[in-house]
Amino acid sequence: FRHGEASEVVVNTPNGPVPFGETHPIVVVAGPCSVENEDMIVETARRVKAAGAKFLRGGAFKPRTSPYAFQGHGESALELLATAREVTGLGIITELMDASDLEMLGEVADIIQIGARNMHNFSLLKKVGAQDKPVLLKRGMSATIEEWLMAAEYILAAGNTQVILCERGIRTFDRQYTRNTLDLSVIPVLRKLTHLPIMIDPSHGTGWSDQVPSMARAAIAAGTDSLMIEVHPTPNKALSDGPQSLTPDRFDRLMGEELAVIGKAV
Numbered sequence: 001f002r003h004g005e006a007s008e009v010v011v012n013t014p015n016g017p018v019p020f021g022e023t024h025p026i027v028v029v030a031g032p033c034s035v036e037n038e039d040m041i042v043e044t045a046r047r048v049k050a051a052g053a054k055f056l057r058g059g060a061f062k063p064r065t066s067p068y069a070f071q072g073h074g075e076s077a078l079e080l081l082a083t084a085r086e087v088t089g090l091g092i093i094t095e096l097m098d099a100s101d102l103e104m105l106g107e108v109a110d111i112i113q114i115g116a117r118n119m120h121n122f123s124l125l126k127k128v129g130a131q132d133k134p135v136l137l138k139r140g141m142s143a144t145i146e147e148w149l150m151a152a153e154y155i156l157a158a159g160n161t162q163v164i165l166c167e168r169g170i171r172t173f174d175r176q177y178t179r180n181t182l183d184l185s186v187i188p189v190l191r192k193l194t195h196l197p198i199m200i201d202p203s204h205g206t207g208w209s210d211q212v213p214s215m216a217r218a219a220i221a222a223g224t225d226s227l228m229i230e231v232h233p234t235p236n237k238a239l240s241d242g243p244q245s246l247t248p249d250r251f252d253r254l255m256g257e258e259l260a261v262i263g264k265a266v
């Protein structure tokens with residue numbers, strides 16, 4: 001069980017420090033699944049910033065189910081993220097899959113994402129634990145809460161205390177109407193077990209854009225500290241995760257009137 005106060009993770013972005021934690025406003029991270037080209041990443045960055053997001057997300061290295069699916073543009077995508085960061089001042093979150101990319105990725109990422117498929121990759125966890133950038137640790141799709149917290153412990157034990165836990169849906173039996181089952185019950189459970197800040201990702205958690213706004217609202221009502229939302233300028237042309245991506249206009253509506261109803265400062 002947790003001892004003591006909630007900890008905060010304060011991330012320095014070009015626009016200033018952004019604190020994550022129970023006593024701070026909700027932090028919204030938004031952006032496409034993959035960085036596809038300069039125009040789309042810069043346009044998305046501008047739009048999500050205008051709507052109130054504090055971080056731009058976008059994958060350069062993509063952990064795809066099929067080896068024949070788009071794998072991400074790699075190093076050149078990192079350069080495009082750097083451009084979007086420069087233009088908007090948003091913090092950048094992008095996924096690290098291979099420890100050998102850590103240095104290069106650390107030059108642009110303000111937060112390093114460890115994806116669901118690597119939650120159990122203990123050598124990678126030790127590596128991100130031994131460096132200074134904050135880490136976003138996604139829950140493995142079949143990981144118990146204890147396994148998830150132990151994965152976080154690998155990072156903490158290696159010396160990095162800047163860890164945010166991200167629920168992104170777990171695998172249950174329905175794959176027809178939902179991609180995953182978003183486990184919002186982790187919010188009260190994590191509050192009891194850990195001091196670490198919580199993020200909820202209703203995009204991967206549901207797999208369908210029409211389910212994302214309701215689940216984002218539910219997550220805030222349940223007490224999350226932050227949200228991750230996939231946003232793409234033209235979801236039907238996206239190279240990955242189009243069906244679960246909101247358009248910038250739909251994201252505006254969520255960030256405006258829909259989240260305002262919850263009464264939480266975003």
Ligand code: PEP
Nearest residue numbers: 033115116117138168204
């Ligand atoms: C992602 O954030 O695009 C991603 C691949 O997430 P997850 O690791 O949760 O599947």
Ligand code: MN
Nearest residue numbers: 033230240241
């Ligand atoms: Mn995705």
